[in-house]
Amino acid sequence: MAQIFAYITHKDGVADDSALELVAAAKKIDAGAAATAIVTGSGATLDTVCNDMAASFGEVWKVDNDALAYPNAEVIRKMLVALLPADALVLLPHDTFGMDLGPGLAIKLESAFGADVVDIEGLDGTTLKLVRQEFGGVVSTHVDCDCGAGAVLNIRPGAVAADESKAAGGQVVDKSGDAGDLSAGRKFLEIVAAETGDVDITKEDVLVSIGRGIEDEENIEIAQELADAMGAVVSCSRPIVDAKWLEKSRQVGTSGQTVKPKVYIAAGISGSFQHMGGLKGNPFIVAINKNPKAPIFQLADVGIEVDILDFLPELTEAIEEL
Numbered sequence: 001m002a003q004i005f006a007y008i009t010h011k012d013g014v015a016d017d018s019a020l021e022l023v024a025a026a027k028k029i030d031a032g033a034a035a036t037a038i039v040t041g042s043g044a045t046l047d048t049v050c051n052d053m054a055a056s057f058g059e060v061w062k063v064d065n066d067a068l069a070y071p072n073a074e075v076i077r078k079m080l081v082a083l084l085p086a087d088a089l090v091l092l093p094h095d096t097f098g099m100d101l102g103p104g105l106a107i108k109l110e111s112a113f114g115a116d117v118v119d120i121e122g123l124d125g126t127t128l129k130l131v132r133q134e135f136g137g138v139v140s141t142h143v144d145c146d147c148g149a150g151a152v153l154n155i156r157p158g159a160v161a162a163d164e165s166k167a168a169g170g171q172v173v174d175k176s177g178d179a180g181d182l183s184a185g186r187k188f189l190e191i192v193a194a195e196t197g198d199v200d201i202t203k204e205d206v207l208v209s210i211g212r213g214i215e216d217e218e219n220i221e222i223a224q225e226l227a228d229a230m231g232a233v234v235s236c237s238r239p240i241v242d243a244k245w246l247e248k249s250r251q252v253g254t255s256g257q258t259v260k261p262k263v264y265i266a267a268g269i270s271g272s273f274q275h276m277g278g279l280k281g282n283p284f285i286v287a288i289n290k291n292p293k294a295p296i297f298q299l300a301d302v303g304i305e306v307d308i309l310d311f312l313p314e315l316t317e318a319i320e321e322l
Helices: 018-029 044-053 073-083 095-110 215-230 240-241 308-321
Strands: 004-008 036-041 060-062 089-093 112-117 119-124 128-132 139-146 151-155 170-172 206-210 232-238 261-265 284-288 303-304
Touching: 004 018, 018 089, 018 119, 018 151, 036 044, 036 073, 044 060, 044 170, 073 095, 089 095, 089 112, 095 112, 095 139, 095 151, 112 128, 128 151, 206 215, 215 232, 215 308, 232 240, 284 308
Parallel strands: 004 036, 004 089, 036 060, 060 170, 089 151, 112 151, 206 232, 206 261, 261 284, 284 303
Antiparallel strands: 119 128, 128 139
């Protein structure tokens, strides 16, 4: 069977939460596989990430180069083509960076490509059985992926439960000398920090997040009352920002803020990939939605099928009584 690789994204010496999800995804392909992590970057923090990943992967390939100090998909694509065997199975997180890297990498490797994979049902010979979602998550699509010549799979963050066993005891192998030509037509200029606004939702432990189900700007007060009762903060999905009902700094999602709360109440939110992509860690998710087919129910710890305009005031009253 082909070797499984996982590209690890990291920041300030800490691997992204998706790293341990890729460990679990590799085991869904082959339970006995010792997947190889690829960690790129520059400086002392790179060693920190590599040593941390060695506890979860059978082997860690370290590539240290100044050209990799910022994760430029164009540079990393060239590096991976130089390093990977022809029939490699490559796992990437399906985030903005993974969407930039994955399709072109599959073309360069002349391998299959699976985007936004939410589950892996196993490998039958050279056929990898994948699950994707269509129509905003309403329909699950079962896909047979021929990976005889390898495959690049973008795994949706949060779709696969993280493997936190950290019992691999792998070793770090320095592959910096094999990275090849790392020149690129585009280059990193600067990081522009997003405005935090009146509150910083990235630092909150409890979020009451609202979506289209709130229906009207005046109804946001209902969510605010619940947040006040819980000692929480109100956040939202993109339609609320597009309607200019709340500022951009309150938006959770791939085009908004990335948050890691302990409790996340999703009120009137369908649960699209773009929204859930901004939710990291392992929060306790409470989904409140009157649509029983809303994708958020597949990810929630508790699902409540009800109109939020009726339910939120009752929940606020019950919490205040407690």
